[in-house]
Amino acid sequence: MIDRLFGGGFATLFYKELLRFWKVSFQTVAAPVLTAMLYLLIFSHVLEERVQVYGTLAYTAFLVPGLVMMSILQNAFSNSSSSLIQSKVTGNIIFVLLPPISYREFYAAYVLAAIVRSVMVGVGVLAVTTFFTALHFAHPLWILTFALIGGGVMGSLGVVAGIWADKFDQLAAFQNFLIMPLTFLSGVFYSIHSLPAFWQGVSHFNPVFYMIDGFRYGFFGVSDVSPWHSFAVAFFSLLVLAALTLNFLRRGYKLRG
Amino acid sequence: MTPAIRIHQVAKRYGALQALAGIDLEVVQGEFFGLLGPNGAGKTTLISSLAGLVRPDSGSLEVMGFDVQRDYRDARQNLGVVPQEIVFDPFFSVRETLKFQSGYFGIRNNDAWIDEILANLDLTAKANANMRALSGGMKRRVMVAQALVHRPPVIVLDEPTAGVDVELRQTLWAFIRRLNQDGHTIVLTTHYLEEAESLCSRIAMLKAGRVVALDSTANLLKTQASHALRFRLAEGDVLPPDLQAKATQSGGLWVLPFVDYSEIGVLVDALSAAGCKLMDLEIGKPDLEDVFLDVMRERAA
Numbered sequence: 001m002i003d004r005l006f007g008g009g010f011a012t013l014f015y016k017e018l019l020r021f022w023k024v025s026f027q028t029v030a031a032p033v034l035t036a037m038l039y040l041l042i043f044s045h046v047l048e049e050r051v052q053v054y055g056t057l058a059y060t061a062f063l064v065p066g067l068v069m070m071s072i073l074q075n076a077f078s079n080s081s082s083s084l085i086q087s088k089v090t091g092n093i094i095f096v097l098l099p100p101i102s103y104r105e106f107y108a109a110y111v112l113a114a115i116v117r118s119v120m121v122g123v124g125v126l127a128v129t130t131f132f133t134a135l136h137f138a139h140p141l142w143i144l145t146f147a148l149i150g151g152g153v154m155g156s157l158g159v160v161a162g163i164w165a166d167k168f169d170q171l172a173a174f175q176n177f178l179i180m181p182l183t184f185l186s187g188v189f190y191s192i193h194s195l196p197a198f199w200q201g202v203s204h205f206n207p208v209f210y211m212i213d214g215f216r217y218g219f220f221g222v223s224d225v226s227p228w229h230s231f232a233v234a235f236f237s238l239l240v241l242a243a244l245t246l247n248f249l250r251r252g253y254k255l256r257g
Numbered sequence: 258m259t260p261a262i263r264i265h266q267v268a269k270r271y272g273a274l275q276a277l278a279g280i281d282l283e284v285v286q287g288e289f290f291g292l293l294g295p296n297g298a299g300k301t302t303l304i305s306s307l308a309g310l311v312r313p314d315s316g317s318l319e320v321m322g323f324d325v326q327r328d329y330r331d332a333r334q335n336l337g338v339v340p341q342e343i344v345f346d347p348f349f350s351v352r353e354t355l356k357f358q359s360g361y362f363g364i365r366n367n368d369a370w371i372d373e374i375l376a377n378l379d380l381t382a383k384a385n386a387n388m389r390a391l392s393g394g395m396k397r398r399v400m401v402a403q404a405l406v407h408r409p410p411v412i413v414l415d416e417p418t419a420g421v422d423v424e425l426r427q428t429l430w431a432f433i434r435r436l437n438q439d440g441h442t443i444v445l446t447t448h449y450l451e452e453a454e455s456l457c458s459r460i461a462m463l464k465a466g467r468v469v470a471l472d473s474t475a476n477l478l479k480t481q482a483s484h485a486l487r488f489r490l491a492e493g494d495v496l497p498p499d500l501q502a503k504a505t506q507s508g509g510l511w512v513l514p515f516v517d518y519s520e521i522g523v524l525v526d527a528l529s530a531a532g533c534k535l536m537d538l539e540i541g542k543p544d545l546e547d548v549f550l551d552v553m554r555e556r557a558a
């Protein structure tokens with residue numbers, strides 16, 4: 001398998017990263033799908049009768065794309081960051097630092113694997129939610145675009161966090177104080193139009209808001225801001241993070257003393 | 258011929274600590290080279306610099322003529338490193354580990370070579386065992402195997418036998434010797450000086466980030482330490498002053514160095530002429546341990 005599919009250093013590293021989460025897919029794919037389903041059960045039960053969004057949209061239907069995107073973002077971050085911190089703490093990162101793998105290949109392998117896992121989780125969540133609500137896909141291309149960009153942004157951020165953190169609790173802090181607030185305060189559970197003006201303003205500085213809003217547009221064809229606007233912000237975030245991460249890797253920050 | 262390893266003026270500082278203080282070293286292709294020095298001398302830092310794991314503050318390093326920074330792909334393709342610390346990926350089996358390592362070096366279909374390495378390191382029976390299930394010695398063997406998957410012409414082993422059983426040491430050295438005979442250049446660091454003495458044709462000794470001795474093993478044994486007469490004196494006997502100046506004594510045991518066996522007669526005659534009765538007379542051969550201690554003491558002074 002390994003031999004037939006992949007030759008160079010990049011391909012092997014990418015494949016290894018895929019296998020790493022796939023071998024424990026119960027924790028890395030099934031568990032996040034279950035978590036998202038629990039959110040859906042609880043929130044839709046509590047709010048379905050009371051909340052309507054964009055005029056006529058039922059709350060459960062509104063919630064699904066947000067939950068899918070949240071799962072994508074969190075799992076992308078989790079995949080690259082936990083893989084790197086584990087390799088660093090156990091010391092086996094040395095085995096990918098010794099071979100002739102460029103820093104670009106290194107980056108691509110970790111981020112692409114993060115995207116693959118996040119999309120698998122996303123598809124899993126979508127599949128499960130079909131039991132709760134009928135889904136429609138107004139603009140599938142936008143759905144895919146935002147899923148990939150979101151996975152790429154958080155996969156990159158995971159690489160940065162995994163390289164920066166020396167210990168697991170530093171990584172947990174990164175997750176709790178940056179990733180969680182960014183994703184929760186981004187309109188996963190509500191349309192930001194329902195927020196007070198101040199918080200609406202704040203949300204507009206959160207790049208994750210645009211990823212979720214654009215992703216949701218792909219389903220309903222309605223959103224808080226225009227999908228092109230969201231695309232521009234999301235894509236710009238991706239570029240900035242990719243540049244930052246590649247710069248870390250090129251300098252060997254914390255990896256090559 | 259291009260040197261297997263060329264190290265030019267390499268310096269590395271960690272805060273206030275000068276880990277490497279301007280190292281110059283060349284290792285010839287096909288050599289079995291020993292890198293010795295006490296803990297903290299900078300051996301691992303030097304090896305890490307060669308492997309691109311550490312970036313020196315100044316100086317340059319080449320593997321088979323390839324600069325480890327500028328031509329890092331070729332340099333790394335030509336280098337196999339067995340790291341000092343035992344590390345492994347608990348997700349994978351021995352064979353998977355070796356297949357991945359081959360893949361990182363861009364090698365597909367490496368099974369025949371992997372099987373050969375496994376056989377030579379007595380790992381065949383463990384090929385499908387998970388890395389977690391292996392003993393420390395077994396993990397060390399896998400690390401040696403990992404360093405060899407891409408058949409590197411230059412192989413560097415950083416204390417490969419530290420804390421490892423006698424059996425592995427012998428298996429390992431037989432294999433490494435054969436690789437050396439097949440033309441691979443070997444660089445070795447070890448704390449077992451007798452190991453270095455019997456394996457290495459040339460040796461560099463490091464202390465506090467400097468090369469303090471560099472010569473063939475034979476020359477080091479010849480020049481640095483000498484043979485010695487060891488003996489005790491009977492009650493009341495004293496050495497004649499000219500011999501006393503050459504000799505050292507601790508706990509009643511005298512050590513009188515000499516260079517050539519022809520001197521033995523002269524020394525013994527001089528002692529008996531002075532009326533000394535010798536007890537427990539032994540002739541000590543120099544070994545690398547003496548050389549090492551000599552060199553390290555000298556540089557401390």
Ligand SMILES: Nc1ncnc2c1ncn2[C@@H]1O[C@H](COP(=O)(O)OP(=O)(O)O)[C@@H](O)[C@H]1O
Binds near residue numbers: 297298300301302
């Ligand atoms: N990453 C590091 N940070 C700070 N000091 C280091 C680091 N790596 C090595 N050193 C120091 O550099 C010196 C040389 O270490 P090392 O190369 O491991 O020596 P050796 O391998 O000869 O025992 C030691 O004093 C060690 O503590």
Ligand SMILES: [Mg+2]
Binds near residue numbers: 301302341415
């Ligand atoms: Mg060391």
